[in-house]
Amino acid sequence: MTDAETTVGELSEGQILRGILDRLPASTAPVGPGDDAAVLAVPDGRVVATTDTLVHGPDFRLAWSSPFDLGFKAAAVNLADVAAMGARPIALLVALAMPDATPVSFVRGFADGLAAACAELAPGCAVEGGDLTVSDTLTIAVTALGSLDGRDPVRRSGARVGDGVYVIGELGEAARGLAVLFERFTDAGGAPIALTPEAREALDPADARAVSRQLTPRPPLDEAVRAAASGATAMMDLSDGLVLDATRLADASDVTIALDAATLGEDPARALDGGEDHGFLVTFAADADPIGRRVGTVVTRQDEAVTVDGRAWTGRGGWDPYRDWDAGRG
Amino acid sequence: MTDAETTVGELSEGQILRGILDRLPASTAPVGPGDDAAVLAVPDGRVVATTDTLVHGPDFRLAWSSPFDLGFKAAAVNLADVAAMGARPIALLVALAMPDATPVSFVRGFADGLAAACAELAPGCAVEGGDLTVSDTLTIAVTALGSLDGRDPVRRSGARVGDGVYVIGELGEAARGLAVLFERFTDAGGAPIALTPEAREALDPADARAVSRQLTPRPPLDEAVRAAASGATAMMDLSDGLVLDATRLADASDVTIALDAATLGEDPARALDGGEDHGFLVTFAADADPIGRRVGTVVTRQDEAVTVDGRAWTGRGGWDPYRDWDAGRG
Known part of the structure; x- marks a missing residue:
């Protein structure tokens, strides 16, 4: 043996x-x-x-x-x-x-x-x-x-009206990787087909990269710790999609987060809904030296916790393991 | 609904x-x-x-x-x-x-x-x-x-020749409770039968107590913390049976633990082999003010890590989830 x-x-x-x-x-x-x-x-x-x-x-x-x-x-x-x-x-x-x-x-x-x-x-x-x-x-x-090495913890509840909203890390890549797997590596009955090293090699580079982001996420931890040291007012891990996680941060801070779709890359819907990015959603006061790329602004609480280009987002709204379990079985 | x-x-x-x-x-x-x-x-x-x-x-x-x-x-x-x-x-x-x-x-x-x-x-x-x-x-x-509130941690490796060996908590009761469940609450095929409140009530008091020790163990945490404060030289949780856990402590300390069967109650074999007691095995120097009841002495390392009345223990030797899985399925 x-x-x-x-x-x-x-x-x-x-x-x-x-x-x-x-x-x-x-x-x-x-x-x-x-x-x-x-x-x-x-x-x-x-x-x-x-x-x-x-x-x-x-x-x-x-x-x-x-x-x-x-x-x-x-x-x-x-x-x-x-x-x-x-x-x-x-x-x-x-x-x-x-x-x-x-x-x-x-x-x-x-x-x-x-x-x-x-x-x-x-x-x-x-x-x-x-x-x-x-x-x-x-x-x-x-x-x-x-x-914490002497720093204050950065909570979800610290965002203030007028803060800029930033993302550290990629949005939507991990979800795109999962879509590649579900679309190309399941059989007619939905059962997964082995992703062999050869099959991974045969993917085009962009798809291979997205699959890699899904299977082995690389959260930019150093930048998150630097954001804390730079005075981030609120921060959270992006695990369930930008809209759902921004909703949580907005609710905890009693504010609304106004996102700008033009900042969200080629596929804003994927960036807004895709889960498992494991980047970071961060807010900084207007006079801070921010880390990440700006995706929106913290505004006074409205009916909606999150708006996209001023409107409610009617997309899928992130991943919930209970709701999505049957779909997740694929 | x-x-x-x-x-x-x-x-x-x-x-x-x-x-x-x-x-x-x-x-x-x-x-x-x-x-x-x-x-x-x-x-x-x-x-x-x-x-x-x-x-x-x-x-x-x-x-x-x-x-x-x-x-x-x-x-x-x-x-x-x-x-x-x-x-x-x-x-x-x-x-x-x-x-x-x-x-x-x-x-x-x-x-x-x-x-x-x-x-x-x-x-x-x-x-x-x-x-x-x-x-x-x-x-x-x-x-x-x-x-630790300023105390040193009490490790398994601190037992010294001449220390007394003590047990805090009960030995073998949880294992006896499990035996009651396997013997009386499984069907002919070994599948578990519901332990209803009525069935628990109908157990004789000693059996009901043993079943309770198995299902809701009550480790005497206060006494373990007091043992640490009283200068225990080594300590560990008793989860896999006295002999197996004493072997681990003896190996970590490079000593042999000589147990005295007469100190182990009515059913020494059950006390030596039974798992899931969640009491504590503790050693104290001879001049310390010990907590618990004495069950043996730390002696110079011999071939056997643990002896019972001077001889190797040939009983079952505790619980291993891998080895015992099939038996554990009942």
Whole structure:
């Protein structure tokens, strides 16, 4: 039997854990993995904490995402939520629930993806704890922790009338990537068809890039932390589409966000509705030195939380895992 | 349609979240639930963090556990890991992945269980964040965070030759409760039979108590924190059975733990092998003022990490979710 064929059901939890930890950067925490809990340093006495889960089916397809892709995305989406508060990510805790027929090679690729995301997006952040269990449904629950390093957290509720509205990162690319997958890599019954390395190579460069943005998002964390340091009044991760997320920020701040469609690129509808961008929506006072590109203005609260070119947006309105589950099954 | 029949698939994530948050104690954190991440105060600049997952099948049966029981247990097992470091729990983050046919009443009962566990076991600890998603397999991933309040963390690696070995909490009761469930509440094919309130009432008091210890464990967190303050040299949560957990502590400390069967109650085998006790295994120097009851002594490392009355223990050796999955399906 080759190692690649060994399944997690044939190994102990300790054996699987060692195979993961060996592939991750070494912990620099006061107490790293291996005890009942980790102990992490947050010098200013505050810790930022968030959790997000990826479930096979609504959140990913194994036919499309490699184990590396899944590890990368699971880390990236959680790191983005930490950075959206203006914090520097310091640690991930990773709970992995897998069918016992899962090959051990899956776990290794997944760990490599976690490590790559930390190295690329948040150097110094390490996996400081985790949990392995058995499940019929492959499930990845990640908690990310961060340090504010003395800064105030940047909340959703801080936008003020007259602020400029900015976006850091791309809009709509991840949604376009998902559309490519649903349109070209499903069979007549809607079941996913394997996205092989050869099939990915054969995509035209723009489509390949969009698919990559969907499967391995690269949130510009450094710019989010710089936005916080530059006095952003409000900030949030763009995970469910610009209109839906801007609605949340507007509601939390009791303002209306007036978006300008001309700033939203070639396909404003995709930019407004597409989910999983994992960029950042930020507001800055008029006299600030903003980061990102301007997409609108904060105005006095109106009936609509968000307007596009002065009108209510009647598009799809973002992603809701409950409403969209059947469609999401594709 | 009554409210109890409404399913999570019929509501938005926001509606479900509000139904949960309304039942939980109010946050006292600098930033509580509702933003991209929570911000929590840890005055001494260190945060203790741990995560543990409960999956329908290997970790619980809906036929036996009520929604309240599940919320209580999911909180309790994670709070115990924080206390096992000598830390005071300050926050839970709760990721809940549910089939869309799950009744909304389940979510309410689950939230009540979380709230009750925090109130009873760790007053001041609140649910400060979470995530809801859809899954074919009901999965509960909880992260618990804690504050050391200036104390050193108590690690597994600190036991020294000559230390006394102590247990805080009960041994074997949870395993006996699980045995009652498997023996009396499964059908001929091994499928679970509903543990109704009437059936629970009809159990003799000792069995009812053991079942309760299995379904709603009550780790003595206060005593674990007091043990840390009293100079415990090593400590860990007892989750996988005394022998297996003592082996881990002995390996981490490079010592052997010599247990005395006469200290382990009426059924030493159950105490040695039974899992899910969620008490604490603690070592104290000979001149310390110990907490708990003494069950053995730390001796120079031998071939065996753990001995019972001077010999290797040849019992079952604790719970491993991979090895025991098929048996665990009952």
